[in-house]
Amino acid sequence: MENSSEYVYDYDNETDPEQTGFCILSENRDKELRVQAYVHSAICAVGLLGNILVIITYAFYKKTKSMTDVYLLNVALADLLFVIALPLIIYNEQYDWIMGSWACKFLRGMYSINLYSGMLLLACISSDRYIAIVQARRSFRIRSRTLVYSRLICSGVWALAVALSVPTFMYNDRYEDGGVAEEPVAVCYFRFDRNENARLMKVLVPSMQVAVGFFLPLLVMGFCYSSIMVTLLRAKSFQRHKAVRVVIAVVLVFVACNLPYNMALLYQTAALFKERECEAEKATALALKVTESLAYLHCCLNPVLYAFIGVNFRSHFCKIMVDLWCLGKKYIYGRRRSSPFTSDVYISARKSNEGSNNENGSSFTI
Incomplete structure (x- = not known):
C-alpha cells in the first residue's frame, strides 16, 4: 500500500482544493489505518455474531409478541446492515476508496441510516418500557394493538432515517485530494459545486446527526429510564431492584459509546469556518477517529444489553x-x-x- 497523508483545507474556499493551503493531519496514516482495521474487524465479527443470533431467535424460536420485541428485531437488522457494510468501509479506507464513488455514497449512506434508525429505535424501546412499567394501569388499552402500532412506528423510523440520510447519499463522493503530497490521496467526503451548498450542508448534516441521532434519543431515554428507576425503587421485589442495575447499565453504555464522538463532531462543526491552528486540527481529527470507533462499538453491545439480559431470551x-x-x-x-x-x-x-416456547413476556425483562 502506498504511503499517503491526510490534509485539511480552508472550507470557505472549497471549489478548488488544489489552490488552498494544507495542514498535514496525520504523518502516520498507514499505522492509523492498520490499527483501525484491526479494531473495526473485531467490532464487525462480534456485532455480526450477536445480531445474527438475535435475528435467528426471533425468526425460529421466539415470536414477536410485544412492541419491545419488534423494536429489538429492527435494531438488530439496522446493526446487521452496518456490520455487513463495515468490511467494505475498512477495505476502501485501506486502499483509497478503490471501489469508486458508488461505494463512497452507498457505504456512508448505510452508516447514516443505521445511525438514525438504531438510535431512534432505542428511544422507542425506552418509551415502550416506560408505558409498560410506569403507566402499567393505563398501558393495557394502549398496548392492546401491539404489533400494529409497533410496525407502523418502525416503518416511520426507517422512513425518517432514509430521509435524513439523503444529503449523505447526494453529496458524499470520492475524489483525489492533492496538496503537498507526492501522490494525491483519494478521499470519500462531502463534495460541492457551489460554496453556498458547502456551507449549508457542512453545518446541517452533522448538526442533524448530533441532534436527532444522539440528543433526542438521549432525552427520551433519560426521561423514560429515570421514571422507570423511580417506579422500580418503590417496589419491594428483589428482582425489581436488580433490574435497576440493568437500566443504569443501558444508559451508561449508550452515553459512553456515543457522547465522545458527538461532542467531537459538534466541536468540529462549530469551528468549521474559523481559522484553526494546525496542531488543534490534528487533535480534532485524531479525536474523531478514536471516538468514531467507540461509537461503532455500540452495535456489538446492543444485542447484549437489549436482548441477552432478558431471562426468556437467554433461554432461547x-x-x-x-x-x-x-x-x-x-x-x-x-x-x-x-x-x-x-x-x-x-x-x-x-x-x-x-x-x-410459550413465554408471553418481553425479552427485555426489567
Whole structure:
C-alpha cells in the first residue's frame, strides 16, 4: 500500500482544493489505518455474531409478541446492515476508496441510516418500557394493538432515517485530494459545486446527526429510564431492584459509546469556518477517529444489553446452542454412517424446544 497523508483545507474556499493551503493531519496514516482495521474487524465479527443470533431467535424460536420485541428485531437488522457494510468501509479506507464513488455514497449512506434508525429505535424501546412499567394501569388499552402500532412506528423510523440520510447519499463522493503530497490521496467526503451548498450542508448534516441521532434519543431515554428507576425503587421485589442495575447499565453504555464522538463532531462543526491552528486540527481529527470507533462499538453491545439480559431470551439462546450441537452431530455421524438415529435426536430436540416456547413476556425483562 502506498504511503499517503491526510490534509485539511480552508472550507470557505472549497471549489478548488488544489489552490488552498494544507495542514498535514496525520504523518502516520498507514499505522492509523492498520490499527483501525484491526479494531473495526473485531467490532464487525462480534456485532455480526450477536445480531445474527438475535435475528435467528426471533425468526425460529421466539415470536414477536410485544412492541419491545419488534423494536429489538429492527435494531438488530439496522446493526446487521452496518456490520455487513463495515468490511467494505475498512477495505476502501485501506486502499483509497478503490471501489469508486458508488461505494463512497452507498457505504456512508448505510452508516447514516443505521445511525438514525438504531438510535431512534432505542428511544422507542425506552418509551415502550416506560408505558409498560410506569403507566402499567393505563398501558393495557394502549398496548392492546401491539404489533400494529409497533410496525407502523418502525416503518416511520426507517422512513425518517432514509430521509435524513439523503444529503449523505447526494453529496458524499470520492475524489483525489492533492496538496503537498507526492501522490494525491483519494478521499470519500462531502463534495460541492457551489460554496453556498458547502456551507449549508457542512453545518446541517452533522448538526442533524448530533441532534436527532444522539440528543433526542438521549432525552427520551433519560426521561423514560429515570421514571422507570423511580417506579422500580418503590417496589419491594428483589428482582425489581436488580433490574435497576440493568437500566443504569443501558444508559451508561449508550452515553459512553456515543457522547465522545458527538461532542467531537459538534466541536468540529462549530469551528468549521474559523481559522484553526494546525496542531488543534490534528487533535480534532485524531479525536474523531478514536471516538468514531467507540461509537461503532455500540452495535456489538446492543444485542447484549437489549436482548441477552432478558431471562426468556437467554433461554432461547440456550436452545439455539442445543440445536446447533445436535445439527453438528447429525452432520458428523451422517458422514460416517447412514443412520436415522442422529436425525431423530435433532428432530426430537427441535420439537421439545418448540413445545416449550410459550413465554408471553418481553425479552427485555426489567
